[in-house]
Amino acid sequence: MRKKDLNNLRDCVKEALEKGSQRGYEFKKMRFAIIAELKRLGFSSSEIKDRLLEWNQRCEKALPISEQKRQLLDYVDWADKLKECKIGCKGLEDFCIGEDKCSFHKNRTYLNRKQVETLPFNQADAIRFLETRYKAEGYLLGLIIRVLRRYQIEKATGEVMFIGYRAIASLIRDQYGHMIEPMAILRAIQDLVSEGMLEIVSKGERGSFGGKPANGYRFLGWVDPTQGLGGEDETQENAHTTQNNLYV
Numbered sequence: 001m002r003k004k005d006l007n008n009l010r011d012c013v014k015e016a017l018e019k020g021s022q023r024g025y026e027f028k029k030m031r032f033a034i035i036a037e038l039k040r041l042g043f044s045s046s047e048i049k050d051r052l053l054e055w056n057q058r059c060e061k062a063l064p065i066s067e068q069k070r071q072l073l074d075y076v077d078w079a080d081k082l083k084e085c086k087i088g089c090k091g092l093e094d095f096c097i098g099e100d101k102c103s104f105h106k107n108r109t110y111l112n113r114k115q116v117e118t119l120p121f122n123q124a125d126a127i128r129f130l131e132t133r134y135k136a137e138g139y140l141l142g143l144i145i146r147v148l149r150r151y152q153i154e155k156a157t158g159e160v161m162f163i164g165y166r167a168i169a170s171l172i173r174d175q176y177g178h179m180i181e182p183m184a185i186l187r188a189i190q191d192l193v194s195e196g197m198l199e200i201v202s203k204g205e206r207g208s209f210g211g212k213p214a215n216g217y218r219f220l221g222w223v224d225p226t227q228g229l230g231g232e233d234e235t236q237e238n239a240h241t242t243q244n245n246l247y248v
Contacts, residue, residue, distance in 0.1 A: 011102045012095040013037045020058030035079045036087040049073050113156050120221040129224050140188050147171040160201055164214035197222040
């Protein structure tokens with residue numbers, strides 16, 4: 001593995017790989033993390049096994065040869081059979097070196113924010129459309145767009161935002177002072193999906209609030225259907241030339 005490839009690892013995993021790990025919980029957690037991270041970077045099972053054997057020699061009480069196959073090599077083969085072999089920062093929080101020091105966190109945050117600098121539609125136009133079409137209910141739809149957009153920017157989620165109905169309701173309560181039932185959020189999101197403003201790209205994954213399952217949402221390139229072709233062009237132009245009121 002080339003040095004520049006290692007620089008793309010999460011900092012906590014890179015540090016463990018270079019310095020070794022303590023036996024017990026840390027060893028087991030980092031064993032999986034190393035495999036998952038190297039897989040993320042596209043390394044073969046054979047390359048990963050070589051790296052694990054090198055890492056083992058730097059660990060506290062390195063595994064003897066009699067145990068290396070069972071606890072390291074066979075473990076890679078087991079990981080190969082998983083539907084998904086990945087680990088996130090939340091799963092490694094016990095070993096976090098600090099977000100202010102972590103180059104992986106800084107790079108990911110920068111890339112995620114660059115990815116969503118511009119909303120794919122004009123936020124003000126969308127909210128006016130919703131309040132006209134849905135009347136009183138349109139106000140709630142607009143609030144959901146506002147809090148999702150703010151959440152996307154503040155949390156640097158990238159295109160996909162993982163968040164549950166209760167969490168959205170909490171954000172509306174804290175930012176706008178309205179108490180909304182989660183089921184009302186569910187129905188409102190279905191309306192936003194039907195209007196082509198929002199897409200549910202993943203269902204039931206763990207979100208950021210309370211570790212409970214949450215859907216993943218993505219904003220879509222909505223165009224006001226009540227305007228003619230001219231309005232369509234104007235909306236698209238606005239979406240590409242403004243920041244669309246990131247914090248409303």
